[in-house]
Amino acid sequence: MSRYEEAKLNYEKMGVDVEGALTLCAATPISIHCWQGDDVRGFDQKDGRAGDGIQTTGDYPGRAGSFEELKADFLKAASLIPGKKRINLHASYAVFPEGEWADRDKTAYRYFIPWVEFAREHGFGIDFNPTCFSHPMVKNGLTLSSPDEAVRRFWIDHCIACRQVAQRMGEALGDKVLNNIWVPDGMKDVPADRMGPRLRLKAALDEIFAENCPNVIDSVESKVFGIGLESYTVGSGEFFMAYASQHPGVYHLLDNGHYHPTELVSDKIPTLLCYFDVLPLHVTRPVRWDSDHVVLFDDELREMMTEIVRCGGLQKVLIGLDFFDASINRVAAWVVGTRNAQKALLWALLQPHEALKALQDSADFTEKMVRMEEAKTLPFGDIWREYCRREGVSADESWFEDVKAYEREVLSRRGT
Numbered sequence: 001m002s003r004y005e006e007a008k009l010n011y012e013k014m015g016v017d018v019e020g021a022l023t024l025c026a027a028t029p030i031s032i033h034c035w036q037g038d039d040v041r042g043f044d045q046k047d048g049r050a051g052d053g054i055q056t057t058g059d060y061p062g063r064a065g066s067f068e069e070l071k072a073d074f075l076k077a078a079s080l081i082p083g084k085k086r087i088n089l090h091a092s093y094a095v096f097p098e099g100e101w102a103d104r105d106k107t108a109y110r111y112f113i114p115w116v117e118f119a120r121e122h123g124f125g126i127d128f129n130p131t132c133f134s135h136p137m138v139k140n141g142l143t144l145s146s147p148d149e150a151v152r153r154f155w156i157d158h159c160i161a162c163r164q165v166a167q168r169m170g171e172a173l174g175d176k177v178l179n180n181i182w183v184p185d186g187m188k189d190v191p192a193d194r195m196g197p198r199l200r201l202k203a204a205l206d207e208i209f210a211e212n213c214p215n216v217i218d219s220v221e222s223k224v225f226g227i228g229l230e231s232y233t234v235g236s237g238e239f240f241m242a243y244a245s246q247h248p249g250v251y252h253l254l255d256n257g258h259y260h261p262t263e264l265v266s267d268k269i270p271t272l273l274c275y276f277d278v279l280p281l282h283v284t285r286p287v288r289w290d291s292d293h294v295v296l297f298d299d300e301l302r303e304m305m306t307e308i309v310r311c312g313g314l315q316k317v318l319i320g321l322d323f324f325d326a327s328i329n330r331v332a333a334w335v336v337g338t339r340n341a342q343k344a345l346l347w348a349l350l351q352p353h354e355a356l357k358a359l360q361d362s363a364d365f366t367e368k369m370v371r372m373e374e375a376k377t378l379p380f381g382d383i384w385r386e387y388c389r390r391e392g393v394s395a396d397e398s399w400f401e402d403v404k405a406y407e408r409e410v411l412s413r414r415g416t
């Protein structure tokens, strides 16, 4: 009997359908953020750097500096990750034909056709985001909530244009595209007016969402605070949750770096699934704050995936990643973080949920604890190994040899 067959028997004794778990894991897409590859710089600003409410730290050599490089790095990472993949793009990654440039309020689908072709060629879905940061039109930390009509207009037009881009991407791929709006808007110090900016943001969103875009899933991403915006965030959790609940078709995206350190997004997933038929996520790893460290196979990641599975949320929760570490090999960062998301999803699919729920409902809390603890040390590694074998990727860290060779032959020659 192979190690897989033996492990499978162990799980089956606990009432787990292992083959079903492998099939579901392979079919659940993870949206991989393009911005890990270049430290959130994008291509549309000269000497572009992440700023205006967002920041990367580190200067590991070999950052992607062009569309070609970013595509190559993404493909290298994707080849080492099991499962179904989407690519998550920001509007700042527009690919302009030679001699052409458009500012963000004038962005258009034609600048993203090369990405659509790339996605189609490799069987990736696409998700999209307006880029309301790292731009001179972010004035005094504000975009959609600015009291300056010109600033607000610029960003409203950008978001409207992005929804149109996402719609065209969805039409081209015969798919739905998540278009997620995050704005950094906030204040460093104690505000004198908290409601005014929120009313302006609300009016801006109403304008942005006015057009019917059937291939677009709209979401708004809340946050508790930002860099240099420590005292007040316009798009807070309550603000965006209330907005989404009053606007059918607009969903609240939960980023697990965007809450107070003791708040758990794993508990918010079942809460929102009581009310929404779609729940987009940004899976990240906050270390004391919204630091966007590479996702590890840790307790909260497993608990988030567990809640998705327990709640029957695999079709409703859109799993996206959002981390960016410029202090380590960026391709390896993508691979570690995304494999961990896959690993945690498979781990969650292999828990005996029905049996545990029944024990909870019959108030048999002792046995629930005993079984829950026992399930944690079932031979998960052997099932993961089989999953990777079927997906054609290495099950252990030997993928890293491939990344090291890529670093030697490609990344180290870039001069970035």
Ligand SMILES: C[C@H](O)[C@H](O)[C@@H](O)C(=O)CO
Binding pocket: 035, 040, 054, 129, 182, 221, 223, 255, 282, 290, 322
């Ligand atoms: C680049 C992303 O859109 C960004 O990280 C945003 O999603 C966020 O989480 C800001 O803190």
Ligand SMILES: [Mn+2]
Binding pocket: 182, 221, 255, 282, 322
């Ligand atoms: Mn995010």
